[in-house]
Structure formats: structure tokens, C-alpha cells
Amino acid sequence: MSVEAMYQEIILDHYRAKHHAGLRDPYGAQVTHVNPTCGDEVMLRVALDGDTVTDVSYEGVGCSISQASTSVMSDLVIGRTVPQALELHERFTEMMHSRGEVEPDEEHLEDAIAFIGVAKFPARVKCALLGWSAFKDAAVQALAGETTKEF
């Protein structure tokens, strides 16, 4: 696996022009996640309507892998229910921990399969997971908030 193959065109495209970037209102929960060893940071907000993700907005600093992965993730989860989005998180995490040895699940992960190459570089796996982990944290918090609202 060459380093060039890890940096697929789609990753560079998302790095150049991040989708859904910027922090927006309203939101149900906001979290900040960091990779202390490398200094990558993301502040991320999730807005829900019932259990449907209506918006993911974020501001972050970091490498092309972490930035592009957050961008691709936001494309994938917006419009889905929280359980569906968390299932995608599971699938993506599993792919990233596969050392690149699984057939990527294009049906579910769509553009996110571009990160399969990153799974071959253990030092960079956490970069690809940063935005996804922040989303999971915020989505769970936001969902808890929605539930409280109903009662």
C-alpha cells in the first residue's frame, strides 16, 4: 500500500472544500474532541428532529485525513436517524481497525470507503476516526436531550 494510494482524490477534494463546515444554530449538543498527541481538534454540533439528524456542523483543525473524514461523515449522517448513523459509525470504525484487510462496504459507507487505505497506516487511524467519534458523542447527547424534551 503506497502513501499515494492512501490519499485518494476524494480525500483531497473534501480537504480542499469541506462539506457542512462551520458552526450553526440550532443544535441539540456540542462536543469538542482532540487528538492530544497530534493536536487535531474538532468542535462539532448535532441538530435533531425527533431522532433524525437534521444538521451536523463543525469547526476543526487538523490533517487532511481528519478534516476530510469529518466532511464525508457529515454527508453520510445528515438525514439519517441516530440509530442508522450510529450503525454507520460502527461499520466505519470496523473498517478503520481492519488494517485494510476487509472488502470495504461501499453499499453502506459510500464515499467513506476512500479511507480504507488509511487503515493500513496505524498511526493515522485515529485521524480518520476523530470526527466520527465526536459525532457519536454529540448524537447520543442530543438524543438524550430530545428524549427529556418529550417527557
Place this chain on the structure above:
Amino acid sequence: MSYDVELIRSDFPILERRVGDYPLAYLDSANTSQKPQVVIDAMVDHYERHNANVARAMHVLGAEASAAFEGGREKVGAFIGANRAQEVVFTKNASEALNLAAHTLGATLRPGDEVVISVMEHHSNIVPWQLLCARTGATLRWFDITAEGRLDLAKAASGNLINANTKIVSIGWVSNVLGTVNPIAEIAAQAHAVGAVMVVDGAQAVPQLTTSVADSGADLVAFTGHKMVGPTGIGALWGRYDLLAALPPFLGGGEMIEIVKMTGSTFAPPPARFEAGTPPIAQAVGLGAAADYLHELGMADVAAHERTITEYALKSLGQVDGLRILGTTEIGPEGRGGAVSFTLATVDGLDIHPHDVMTFLDSRGVAVRGGHHCARPLHERLGITASTRASFYLYTVEREIDQLIEALDYTRNFFGRAA
């Protein structure tokens, strides 16, 4: 004898390694240095023939191990220009040495007292002082930097940074990011004028400069073994003996005591007072061998080589389009450390993140560091989140710099391909 860098390289087995299809270009020596065969051999020989605990083991091996351990202390003390070996306290690294300084010096701090550091410090010379100030109610203040990456002495003077309330000043001798050599003696004089203690983080200085701690103006100097061709697991705090003798213990345990009773204990004189438990014995032997090795090369020649190779790197990096060097791009009269940090952008101005740069360089055999280099406040002050750092040492050669430049050009073109 002239400085023969190729001959010196043959002392370091790891430098023969290849990474994939490329020869290794190890440009991360500010992170940790590589080790010559004599250091590796000294530690192996110690474990094979002389291993025992020190001080408390009374048998032949114990005596040999104790002599070897204290021999390491003597070599290190002589290497840094200490007045006596007992001024060298072994720790596990420079961070522990700075924590030792903060804990012991800070034992008497009170609200209203001030501790002065700088914005260019490594986290290990920031966080222990933050923790100390949080414990005692003392105030942490710091030097800013100028546009050239030097300490802003004028701003400090006009802002009365070092004043009658200042109890401790702790400054890095050589910046691990910018390579700036700070005017330690001048700042020490200011500290001493108000009765403050001068602590120096020498982690990047002791490996590269001819060091005379006794003449530096500092009261305490922290440094580490693994950056000066020695092993990991050992560092040191040098201190003026009268100051060390006045300080309370740091960690409690075996070997740091005089008499222990259930109602209280009395403590050993320095350096034992600060070395609780079984110390890093083989590491002290290795560090002693490292000090011998550097002494035989001659630190004046090591420093001259560092200057030559850093000059070559600054010139070469200065010719890479889209590359911006942090801090000073010239070697001033005060000298410059062998660490050069920079940012890189594509032809259309896209910042290539240091981790991406590092990954690409690594794939072409070039080992550098990308990130904030444990100096996040400095990067924030410079308005960036991270940088790429190439750092050089006594074995670095021009062809490694050339390999770096080629890899940087390649990286820049790769990320600029969509532009």
C-alpha cells in the same frame, strides 16, 4: 583531527538502515538522538558482567555497579562543567527534572509570588509551573516573543515582568521549535537582581553546545540523556550544591533518607535526597559512555558541525516554494539550535498539514516530526496549529537534507495536483 562525519556515522549502526526503497534520513534528533555502538556496548557489558543494585548491595557486583553508577555521574558532571559530581541529580528525563525543580523550589511559594517562563517553552517547562501555581496561589507570567522568534526582552522590561515578587524564572536555553538560543546569562542576572532562582531547560542545549553550567548564570539546569546519544530513561537536574542542599525532598522512598522512624525521617544530602528508589543504573552507565563519546568528538566541533549543517538546511529549505520557516532564518551571533520548523503550502495556497507532510516524507525515508512539538502555546502565538520540524545532529549530512528537499517538492506537487 578534523571532524569526519562519515567516520562518525559508522559509529551509529541504525544509520545504515533503509526505510522501504530509501536510505533512512533521520532528521528527528531534537526528538531523540541515535546511539553510537559504544553506548550500546557499555550498557550490554554492564548487564552481562556487573549488574547489581547500587549503594545497598555490599557484595562484589554491588560495589562494581555502584562504582559504575557513580562513575556515570562523574562523567556527566565533568561534561557539563559542574563544580562537583554531587551537583548532578539523576532523574528519568528532563520533564522529571523540571518537576523536581518546581516541587522543591515551590514548597515555600505563596499567593502574590510570581513565576516567570516564556511562550516558547516546551510543555515540560510550562505545565509543572502551572501545577505549582495552582497549588500555591502564585501567579504564572511569561515572556512574549518578537517577530523573529526571540524572547521579547524590551516588552518584558517595560512590563516589569521580572520584579520584586518574582521567585522563580525558568527558561529554555535553546528552543525545540525555533532553534532560538536564549540569553540565559542576561535573564539570570535579572532574576538574581530580584532574588529569584534561575532554572534552565537545557534539553536542546546540552547535546549541542559546549556547556558550562557553573558559568551559565543558572542555578538549576534540566536535561535528558536520550537527546545526547545516551539511553532513554535517564535525565538530570544539575544544581548549585548550596541550593540543592537547601531544598526539601521530592519523591520519598529508599536511598533518599538518613534515618527513618515511625514518627518522622531525616534526609540524605544531595544528590541522594532527590533519588528515591533504585535509580536508572545501566542508563547512568550508558549516559557516562555518551558523555565520553561527545567529549572525545569535542563539543566545539560538534557545535561547529551543527552550525554548518543548519546553515545548509536553512539555505536549502529557503528555496522550496510555499515553505515558510518559523523563527529566525539566519544564524545570529548567539548561534542557533539545529531544529528548523516550517509550514508548507501548495502552489494555490492550500496548507498541507504537517501530519500529511510527515507521512509523505516518511514514505520516502525521511523521518521528521509533525505537530506542535509539545509547544502548543508557541504555535498558537504564531497563529498556526502545527508545523513540520527537521532537526539535525552530529551525524547529519548534506545528502539527508537533499533527500528532505526532494521529498518536500514531491509532497507539494502531489497535494497541488488538483489545483
